[in-house]
Amino acid sequence: MKIKHLVIASALCIATLAPQCCWAGHKNTPAQSVPIIMMRSKRYVTNCSWSSEQVRMGGSEVSTYITGHGGEHDATARYTLDGDNANKFEMFEATVGYKDNTVEGRSAVFEVWVNGQKAASKGPLVSGDPPERMRVNIKGAKEVLLRIVPQRYNDTMNAMWGDPMLCTKYVEEEDNPSIDVKGEKHAFRANPNSFNGDEEINLPIPVYTGTHEFLLHYEYDKQKQRMTYTLTHTNAHPQVGATFTNAAPQNKAE
Numbered sequence: 001m002k003i004k005h006l007v008i009a010s011a012l013c014i015a016t017l018a019p020q021c022c023w024a025g026h027k028n029t030p031a032q033s034v035p036i037i038m039m040r041s042k043r044y045v046t047n048c049s050w051s052s053e054q055v056r057m058g059g060s061e062v063s064t065y066i067t068g069h070g071g072e073h074d075a076t077a078r079y080t081l082d083g084d085n086a087n088k089f090e091m092f093e094a095t096v097g098y099k100d101n102t103v104e105g106r107s108a109v110f111e112v113w114v115n116g117q118k119a120a121s122k123g124p125l126v127s128g129d130p131p132e133r134m135r136v137n138i139k140g141a142k143e144v145l146l147r148i149v150p151q152r153y154n155d156t157m158n159a160m161w162g163d164p165m166l167c168t169k170y171v172e173e174e175d176n177p178s179i180d181v182k183g184e185k186h187a188f189r190a191n192p193n194s195f196n197g198d199e200e201i202n203l204p205i206p207v208y209t210g211t212h213e214f215l216l217h218y219e220y221d222k223q224k225q226r227m228t229y230t231l232t233h234t235n236a237h238p239q240v241g242a243t244f245t246n247a248a249p250q251n252k253a254e
Contacts, residue, residue, distance in 0.1 A: 033167040035064040036092070036144070039079055047156065048075035048148070055160070056100040058131045058188040059204065062163045067099065068108070068148045068156025075148040075156040081141055090139045090170040094146075095162035096122055097131030102158040104128050110161070112136045113145035124151050130180040130187040131162065137170050183218075183229035203229065 037050040050066045057065075068075030081089065096110040109123035112134065120136040138144060146164065150156045178189045179201065192199040205214070218229035 033165045036079060036146075036164045036166050037064050037066065039081075039085065039166070042080035042082070044076075044078045046076045047071060047073050048077055050077065055162075057095055057097055057160060057162045059100065059186050060188060062095060062160075064163055066146060066161040066164060068150075068159045070154040070157030072150070072153050073156075074150070075159065077146045077161075079144045081144065086142065087140065089141065089166040089168055090137065091167040092136045092138050092144060092165070093134065093167060094164035095131045095133050097125050097129070097160065097162070098127040099158040099160055102127040106155045106157065106159070107151040108155050108159045109149040109151070110134065110159075111145075111147040111149060112138075113143075113147065114138050114141045115143055116145075125159075127158070128187060130182060130189050132180075133178075133189070135171070138166075139170065178225070179220075180224075180226045181229070182227070184231050201227075203231070205231065 035052075037052065045066075047070075048066055048068045050064070052064045054061045054063050055065060056062075066075075066077050081087075092112055098106060104127055106127040107124040109121055110125065111121045112119050114136075119138065120134060122132055122134050125132060144166075146161055148156045148159045148161075150159075179192065181188055181190050181201065181203070184204065186204050190201040192201050203216075212233045214231055214233045216229065216231055218227055220227045
């Protein structure tokens with residue numbers, strides 16, 4: 001995949017982090033999905049809590065989440081899938097990382113255990129970095145355990161499973177991997193879109209009054225699928241504000 005330029009859209013654009021497999025209209029939408037926190041089966045939580053209130057991760061909203069409480073112990077949530085839920089679900093999916101505005105320096109590992117065996121892990125993930133998506137095959141699951149393992153004391157605080165879902169169909173990851181993007185106090189994941197034969201992503205840009213030119217600089221690590229960027233406007237007057245003109249940097253990342 002090549003990213004030849006970025007197109008700066010005339011709006012404040014932030015890539016969504018909602019689990020793509022579990023929303024109607026997506027090409028890989030399974031037959032049914034349900035937030036795991038809504039399961040009525042047996043549920044046990046330790047050093048964490050769950051909520052259906054919206055919070056922000058990586059600049060985007062998640063509508064349900066499980067979050068750690070800090071301290072020295074792991075944060076765990078265990079769900080027993082029996083009765084009508086036995087052998088019903090094939091996939092667990094969630095966005096994992098830290099809530100926006102979490103203090104810097106916290107890190108944790110996110111683990112998914114199925115029937116007493118570790119099925120997947122992600123991390124250590126660090127507060128301030130973009131959240132990541134986990135997609136785990138749980139076919140035949142009778143029990144699903146979600147574990148947040150702190151790297152130091154209190155590191156489970158604000159560590160979250162964002163929009164944790166159980167899906168009735170397992171879906172492989174998309175062919176085109178998403179990119180971790182970080183810059184200008186934003187951190188998120190973006191899936192490149194096709195534009196005139198090239199690849200583009202949307203970047204969040206402040207919108208003010210007036211007209212000024214912006215300078216965009218970015219660095220893209222193709223192997224790690226990571227991008228960092230800075231956006232500056234040298235002739236803007238903060239007290240008046242500034243808007244932007246379209247810019248398309250040429251071939252700075254191959």
